[in-house]
Amino acid sequence: MSWSQPVWLLGLLLVPIIWWLHRARGHGVPWSVASLLLWSESAQQGSVGTRRAAADPAWWRRAAIAALLVTALAAPRVQLERRPVTVWVDDGLSMATIESDGASRWQSGLARAQETLAARSLVQTEWRTISGQSLPASPQDLRRLTPVTVLDASREHWLVTDGADPRVRAWAAANGIARIVPVGTVTENVAIVALAARPALDSPGVLDVEVEIVNSGLRAAQRTVALAGAGPAQVPRALQLAPLADARLRWRVSRAAGAIRVVLQPGDALAADDSLTLTAQQLQPLDVQLDASCPSGLRRALAAHDELHLQSGAVPQLRIDCANRPGPQSPGAVPRLLLPAIDDARTVGAAALLWSRDAVTENLAIPLPATLRIGTAREFDSARDQVLLWTDGRPAITRTRVAPYTVSTWIDLEQPALQREPEYPVLVAALLDAAWGRPLLRRFEQVTREPALTRIVPERRIALASVPRAARAGRDDSEPLLWLALLLMMWDLAASLRQFIALRREQVAR
């Protein structure tokens, strides 16, 4: 027989305490008698020898209840058979925590599980992560995937975990884990959980960078946050964080930086979350290729756009074609703005223009000049294209439904009066936003880490209440004890009730 929670056996000390409470302290029902002469020790001894007064019969019932409950809480286990064991290993980030002995929780857990298996002479063992994968070679390769939900009932299942993640604890309770191999003692960790960058709106050559840092430990922590790879050296910033508090820090770095790296100093037990790197290449201005036949006003509007870079290179990121026919793109093509040739342009007032629901939804709807010259869309395929702007029941701006997008407009952008309007560059920017798929001025990049994964505080109390009997290696004998304790409690309750009724009767009779 073995005990799953042997510490509960200390509760057996309750038995002598209960005895003392019943015998030494005397908590009897107050009862007035005419004279203690009739109930004195000497009177009883004179009659029945030296026999002592009987103990309160309730004491042993209550002592037995306490003993049974304590024994049941200690979870006695009787070994019935030896079945092959599958050892599931928690593959959460916290298992990479380095403990005071220099080993990671991952390594310690594996070693402890192997020792236990060897002590029980269990050899048919399978080792898996709780995602169902083979064990990675190093704790640095830990990566949590979707946990396995159905375990093999013919095997005994163990779990090596620090219990830091409540989802793992819930998984253990719900999936028939028979034994927990607990690891971990370190509780303090500070982590970088987010790094984000975007072009500064007020300065074209600068990126705004924001870092979020969380103290997942149980005590206040102090760290220095350093930013690397961001052009000119940035001054590290000191940070004081209360337990479970978070903080956001902001920097401005050069847009020329290829990668931004944030590092916490000094490092702590979980080094994997002490740094975070963001690639800023996607935040550089887009290379735009412009057709030579495009109007000069359009060229000027593009040159004034902070997020565009006119070039004539071989691999543009955005292309603008003037006087071309709408049509499907070739594979591997880039987003483009298409300005078909217009030969029947007519003047249309702003009241005759109507943005479609798609345009409004994507924030493409902008204020338009009071008058526009708009031609007739001759080739429009409703299955291929969606209309963004309508005029008199005909499309004025369309976009292909599938990325990379091609935006076609029949608005006469060569119209000199329109090119002098202040809305002209805004209209051009909106057409390019529609082609790119999202607003060019609001581009950002971010790298995040789930804050729950940075919590490394170990939790050893993992409930296995729902483990099915068949999945356990031994028979759990706590249930009969609980039933017996319940029966005794009912007996004690009935006896107390009977005594209460008897007392009431006696009191009424007296």
Add this chain to the structure above:
Amino acid sequence: VNELPAAADLAAFGRLARRLLVQADSRRAGTRTVRGRRGAGLEFLEHRDYRAGDELRHVDWRLSARRSALLVRERQVDAGGDWWLCVDASSSMATGAGAKWRVAVQCAVAFGYSLLDLGSRVGLLVYADDVVMQLPCGRGHTQFARLARALREWQPVQRRAGSRLASCAAQLSTQASAIAFSDFLTMGPWQRELAQLRAQTQTLRALAFCDAADRRLPLHQHLSLMDIETGQQRDLVPGAAQLEAAAHAWSTRVRELQRCCARESIRFSVGDVAAGWRGAAVQHLRVQAGPR
């Protein structure tokens, strides 16, 4: 308010008591009839020769003339007919729903009625740790009415009132007789108190009342017993052995009372409250007196 015996019951008991009390007094005096004690009473006792110092007003001149010698009339003291009813009003008399107190009061009223009917003067002493109520001796229906009213309205102290019979002794004259009504469950020096009271009285009778409820407890329950008179406590889980021991303790107390009363020539009886006042009182009337 205590329920007192009905008038018809008292009258019937009075007839029985008159006969048994006279028989008892006759037996107590051996072969002689009742003889009073000389004193300054009104009742004539006997004639004797004149002795120097006798008052001339006691000379029976008519008889002296016929006998040619001075003879004086002797009278018996009236105190020889005084009876005190000493009723125990300690807290133990109130246990068992007050059955002992109720029967004691009824017995006291019955004996008071009978003694007044016999022409005696009757007084009342209700005592606990000390005398708590006193009704001076008196005769006739008026005294019975006072006696009945006093006993009907009196109740024993519910808690912490002991029973000290000696407190009555100081109130009694040496020529008086007394009847003590008590459960005699005191743990004090009751034997000395009985002897002290006996020495103070011409005749002493004692009625002990027992109630089976005093020797009954709920079985197999952890009780914290408290002596209702002294407040002393003791834990006990009563079983059959404890009930048996309690009965034994009571029997021992009764035997001790009987021995003490026999030694002191006290008429003593034990009356079970279950038999009612009539049973207890009649049983007491039939008790033989021990030698003095």
